Amino acid sequence: AAAPTNVQTDSESPEEGGKGDKVAITKVYDFAGEMVKVxxxxxxxxxxxxxxxKEVESGTTEEPSSESATKxxxxxxxxxxxxxxGKKAKMGCLDKSKLDWNQFVQxxxxxxxxxxxxxxxxxxxxxxxxxxxxxxxxxEIEKSIREKxxxxxxx
Numbered sequence: 001a002a003a004p005t006n007v008q009t010d011s012e013s014p015e016e017g018g019k020g021d022k023v024a025i026t027k028v029y030d031f032a033g034e035m036v037k038v039x040x041x042x043x044x045x046x047x048x049x050x051x052x053x054k055e056v057e058s059g060t061t062e063e064p065s066s067e068s069a070t071k072x073x074x075x076x077x078x079x080x081x082x083x084x085x086g087k088k089a090k091m092g093c094l095d096k097s098k099l100d101w102n103q104f105v106q107x108x109x110x111x112x113x114x115x116x117x118x119x120x121x122x123x124x125x126x127x128x129x130x131x132x133x134x135x136x137x138x139x140e141i142e143k144s145i146r147e148k149x150x151x152x153x154x155x
Contacts, residue, residue, distance in 0.1 A: 027039075
């Protein structure tokens, strides 16, 4: 599940890098009464960066959910639009957990380790599954030997 797309922009800082220009987009969310700032770097020519540029130029940061909510309501008019302008984007528990995990991975620099432990024959998970299969196979062999011994005693 991706983070909500409703934004409240704080800053924009294009970095000079030649061909791969990046734009830092800061979104402010409300999570359990706390203000959570999420900074995301995207390419300067991406759709998200262009949308961000339009919002900065127009000076408005409308929420897509509030637009659909005003379309569903028959009445309300100006009062409902004004009521939705001051609201902050809310972040759910899953989105906050994902954000915290990604931040932890970035701070600790363990992205490569996680990728190597979770992939291929050399990965930790793959090794554990192999060991479990080998143990089960050994158990089946021992079980068949015990059954043969029981049958030989009964005859």
